Amino acid sequence: MLVNSEQIIEAIIETIQMVSFSLLFSAILGIPLGILLVVTRKGHLLENVVIFNVLNGIINIFRSVPFIILLVAMIPVTRFIVGSSIGTAAAVVPLVFYAGPYIARLVENSLLEVDPGVLEAAEAMGATPWQVISKFLLPEALSSLVLALTIATIGLVGASAMAGAVGGGGIGDLAITYGYQRFDTITMFITVAILIVIVQGLQSLGNILAKKIRRR
Amino acid sequence: MIEFQNLKKVYESGGQQVHALNGIDLKINKGEIFGVIGFSGAGKSSLIRCVNLLERPTSGKVIVDGHELTSLSVKEVREIKKNIGMVFQHFNLLNSKTVFANVAMPLTLAKLPKEQIKKRVLELLEFVGLEDKADNYPDQLSGGQKQRIGIARALATQPSILLCDEATSALDPQTTSSILQLLKKINKEYNITILIITHEMSVIREICDKVAVIEGGEIIEEGSVFDVFSSPKTQTAKNFVSTVMNDQLPDSINELIQKHKGKQKIFRINFVGNSAGQPLLSELAKKFDIDINVLFGNITELQGTPFGNLIVEFQGTDEEIKKVLAYVNEKNISIKEVIAHAS
Ligand SMILES: Nc1ncnc2c1ncn2[C@@H]1O[C@H](COP(=O)(O)OP(=O)(O)OP(=O)(O)O)[C@@H](O)[C@H]1O
Ligand SMILES: [Mg+2]
Numbered sequence: 097m098l099v100n101s102e103q104i105i106e107a108i109i110e111t112i113q114m115v116s117f118s119l120l121f122s123a124i125l126g127i128p129l130g131i132l133l134v135v136t137r138k139g140h141l142l143e144n145v146v147i148f149n150v151l152n153g154i155i156n157i158f159r160s161v162p163f164i165i166l167l168v169a170m171i172p173v174t175r176f177i178v179g180s181s182i183g184t185a186a187a188v189v190p191l192v193f194y195a196g197p198y199i200a201r202l203v204e205n206s207l208l209e210v211d212p213g214v215l216e217a218a219e220a221m222g223a224t225p226w227q228v229i230s231k232f233l234l235p236e237a238l239s240s241l242v243l244a245l246t247i248a249t250i251g252l253v254g255a256s257a258m259a260g261a262v263g264g265g266g267i268g269d270l271a272i273t274y275g276y277q278r279f280d281t282i283t284m285f286i287t288v289a290i291l292i293v294i295v296q297g298l299q300s301l302g303n304i305l306a307k308k309i310r311r312r
Numbered sequence: 313m314i315e316f317q318n319l320k321k322v323y324e325s326g327g328q329q330v331h332a333l334n335g336i337d338l339k340i341n342k343g344e345i346f347g348v349i350g351f352s353g354a355g356k357s358s359l360i361r362c363v364n365l366l367e368r369p370t371s372g373k374v375i376v377d378g379h380e381l382t383s384l385s386v387k388e389v390r391e392i393k394k395n396i397g398m399v400f401q402h403f404n405l406l407n408s409k410t411v412f413a414n415v416a417m418p419l420t421l422a423k424l425p426k427e428q429i430k431k432r433v434l435e436l437l438e439f440v441g442l443e444d445k446a447d448n449y450p451d452q453l454s455g456g457q458k459q460r461i462g463i464a465r466a467l468a469t470q471p472s473i474l475l476c477d478e479a480t481s482a483l484d485p486q487t488t489s490s491i492l493q494l495l496k497k498i499n500k501e502y503n504i505t506i507l508i509i510t511h512e513m514s515v516i517r518e519i520c521d522k523v524a525v526i527e528g529g530e531i532i533e534e535g536s537v538f539d540v541f542s543s544p545k546t547q548t549a550k551n552f553v554s555t556v557m558n559d560q561l562p563d564s565i566n567e568l569i570q571k572h573k574g575k576q577k578i579f580r581i582n583f584v585g586n587s588a589g590q591p592l593l594s595e596l597a598k599k600f601d602i603d604i605n606v607l608f609g610n611i612t613e614l615q616g617t618p619f620g621n622l623i624v625e626f627q628g629t630d631e632e633i634k635k636v637l638a639y640v641n642e643k644n645i646s647i648k649e650v651i652a653h654a655s
Contacts, residue, residue, distance in 0.1 A: 213404035217465075220364055220475075221418045222393030231421065235408045309408075311449065
């Protein structure tokens with residue numbers, strides 16, 4: 097084995113940093129977008145064909161670019177925002193552009209599952225659009241939103257491994273530089289095992305949380 | 313008070329126009345329990361949803377307590393909605409919130425102080441008989457209990473109008489009855505105007521004062537429940553009435569009449585109001601030389617007035633029976649000979 101435990105621990109920390117920062121920013125971007133995608137659609141709270149179509153189009157464009165290409169295409173943007181195109185901080189930028197639109201779609205799906213009858217009751221009560229969103233739509237979708245964010249987080253773990261390979265560090269970087277390029281099978285196994293544990297842990301956490309919110 | 317003036321609603325769906333309401337003129341007075349009945353697709357939901365602008369009318373006017381709704385601003389409409397409670401067929405409660413929070417919701421939206429909300433919610437829960445369920449979640453309740461919560465929520469802001477769109481259609485007959493009694497109590501105690509939409513005539517019979525029959529987006533018949541039930545004019549109204557009045561002859565009686573065609577004298581006597589209370593049959597038996605055989609009977613109460621019919625066989629001479637008929641007619645009781653249906 098060509099790596100020591102310190103390198104592995106450092107890689108894990110880098111991965112956690114990349115995932116949590118990109119999760120934070122992509123949620124900040126994606127959740128409002130997802131809400132907008134729902135409330136501006138036809139027949140909904142704040143119906144607005146223009147906003148809906150523009151958002152929908154942009155999100156589709158980002159969703160259709162493979163991450164590995166996005167990673168490279170984003171380099172100038174990353175340089176502009178972070179000042180450098182390598183390192184953990186730099187990896188966060190393409191990750192946000194990848195996960196933000198993804199989260200928007202997931203949130204959209206969760207919110208669309210909310211019983212339209214409940215929203216109708218809200219309207220009958222004379223709730224303002226903001227009240228409908230904050231007091232009806234989001235609370236009713238909460239457990240489904242938690243599961244959606246879990247999926248997004250797991251997606252980010254995978255994507256961060258790829259981002260790491262182009263200079264972001266983290267577990268993916270370790271796996272590529274040692275496991276793949278130097279044929280270090282043990283390191284490869286260890287890194288894959290760590291990724292499996294992280295993904296399993298995240299999914300269980302998400303499930304428990306969602307269940308707790310749903311109470312059953 | 314609710315008034316519709318030449319109300320029309322056209323839906324555009326997939327390039328096609330659906331004319332759901334074709335010029336409704338209707339007036340619902342304060343304190344009434346008004347029922348609108350019609351088959352599926354008649355436009356019932358479209359009509360009731362125009363009262364709180366869940367649906368915007370295509371043309372025509374909706375006047376609620378003197379305000380013409382379509383001319384109001386969004387903000388003004390929101391205020392008016394607080395004066396109109398709505399109860400739904402599928403309850404539409406928030407599953408993520410407790411019973412307490414559900415009932416409190418309209419008050420929370422109005423930003424009332426917490427203490428005041430708590431007091432009002434507990435009062436409402438007691439009124440609907442579910443004070444012990446405050447901390448439960450809707451999915452832990454039965455359908456009838458959910459509807460009671462829906463009603464409590466609708467009453468939270470002390471509205472003067474309550475709209476019920478098929479409020480009992482998802483419930484079994486017994487639960488339906490208890491919910492209807494609750495609505496009646498609300499009407500009596502708070503003098504709230506109640507507009508009920510239903511496809512079940514039994515709902516109309518049980519609690520409504522007035523009824524309108526809607527078909528193809530038009531009101532085809534309207535009147536007091538008693539009038540419409542005792543003498544329905546349109547075929548649709550007749551069909552609805554017969555679903556609850558059971559004034560069809562049972563097959564066994566029909567067969568009997570067929571078999572003894574011409575030999576028996578069988579009559580249908582309609583009772584309305586006070587005449588049902590008179591001991592008519594025993595009077596006839598004493599006064600005239602005939603025997604009376606009751607074959608079938610059906611008496612219900614409509615708005616506190618007895619109403620029904622009896623199928624009787626008179627045995628006696630033709631002459632005597634003629635006298636009987638004359639006597640009954642004199643008392644303003646409707647009597648008609650029953651002719652066998654060729655079945
Ligand atoms: N949002 C809509 N878009 C298009 N057509 C609609 C819409 N809502 C109702 N309709 C049509 O309008 C007509 C009247 O519908 P409405 O829901 O008012 O009937 P209803 O009497 O309440 O029927 P039901 O007893 O089935 O609830 C129907 O033909 C229906 O298909
Ligand atoms: Mg309906």
